[in-house]
Amino acid sequence: MLCVFDVNETLLDLTALDPLFTKFTGDPQARQEWFTLAIHTVLTVTAAGQYRDFAQIAGEAAAAVCARHGHELTDAELVKVGDGLRALPAHADVAPGLDRLRQAGHQVVALTNSPLATAEAQLQNAGLATKFDRIFSAQQVSRLKPAPEPYLQVLRAFGVEPGQAVMVAAHGWDIAGAQAAGLRTALLARPGVHPLPGLPAATYTAATMPELADAIVRS
Template identity: 35%
Template structure:
């Protein structure tokens, strides 16, 4: 296996890597739904999006997430409650290590971009709300290839957009499955442990890891 090199560009996953979903739990409760459904709902959203990709089909993030919420509530939730929960994406904060990690890359002359299953408009709004525009070169969404991560075509498209070979692009994520998909597509990978704590042994190991994004970026820069 080739020895990974310091990347020229770093692409960050967004949902749960740069932003936390925890603030949505209050919206579940406000909508009359059990707060513990947050994790079940998001897992169902990812599963359904990946299933569509596996069968050669595609739907954008919002309708998949809406239908996943209806499914986990046995289709008893109303339209207003669904909208209240999903509209919360426009208010989610960035993790405190996001700006310092991006700044570290910029100071090192390494470009940064985002690669997300999420909606383009919501992601662009996130970048603007947190004054990250000068630190993020491009937002790439799965809408551009009509496949949810982790099929290789998603990561290959990101490398093409960045204008670098796959092995000079790094993917940073809080999900081991995302790192695995990127690794199998030839990317360098970095995993932040804040969500899963331990990296799953069934997936290809990351090239860099850390407890926060700054540690991950420092490890990538040290390659």
Template identity: 40%
Template structure:
């Protein structure tokens, strides 16, 4: 039974839609933020597949330059730096603080597992008021292998002193859920707007429309009892 609940950060906990307006200002068209993020993931994954590791921040900067070149928009280095820095100031999705606080009041151990570099991850969670709810913040950059490769999930197991089977990943990305399952972990898929489970491969035993519902099911299945009473964010039992 899972005892460590590892949360993906970007899109799962934090709302990237806060970047829509800045990208609209830069490129003058809707939907540029989603194209940028998708290009960034592609660059990161290609780096992993070809054995040329690319950290998330480097991929974000490169993807922004590619998008600007494609759209024939001249961006200065300052604009690139300032835009990527906005990743550190994302708000949490509205359902996140209370759901995480409820889980933190249970016997389960909460960990953040992200492809972001460690400094960015800590800044993100601190800005969102969530940092104090996590026992550890694990960056895939420490093992120089990004999710969905097995190494980041196994790093959580190492840090927490459990087997992969003692971990449940919670993510809004099918590739992340698939990676966790392939690494021997459990998983919960969160159906953020536009996200649906993959029809290929093993399916997670929890599929929920939001973090609040996922928390209910995790408490029921992994904590062995009724949902815990809420506790304020930033407090650990």
């Protein structure tokens, strides 16, 4: 099976940015508010049939959230958000899960809305780069997930049918996009993660990456 992994939150721990956003705004919830707004913007832009660079969206969302909290984000502070995004640590359960899949002979790739250079730096810095056969960015097809094009790009590159690939993500919206493109899906249901209401259940659902890898290997 071709195992396709989302990157931010699924592999990498965004809570590492909590202190930075708390420093900017005084609110320990501001980092979550920022990422929620960035995803809301991604979904809106994509639903409206358009494309924008995810790094740009993330930066503009950071500035908007800080402004709502009365803090005008400086250019130097914006750079710190970008630096922080590129230096996120991996969740502790990720490496064992990836190893399990590779040992069982599955191919493992990453597919993210982050620009390709950002994604490569992220996986390098998190010590995960060598575990991936290839890294894909939505940027390469100028459409963001959950539009079909980013998922289909990966299938085309490996010459596989949708049913021979599984999208692994800790976000219901990413699972929904992969489902719409015909892929199998694996929802990493970390605390607070829910499937999207009214959609078919993911092919696999588990609370940790090794459990999810086990379910994929056993199937």
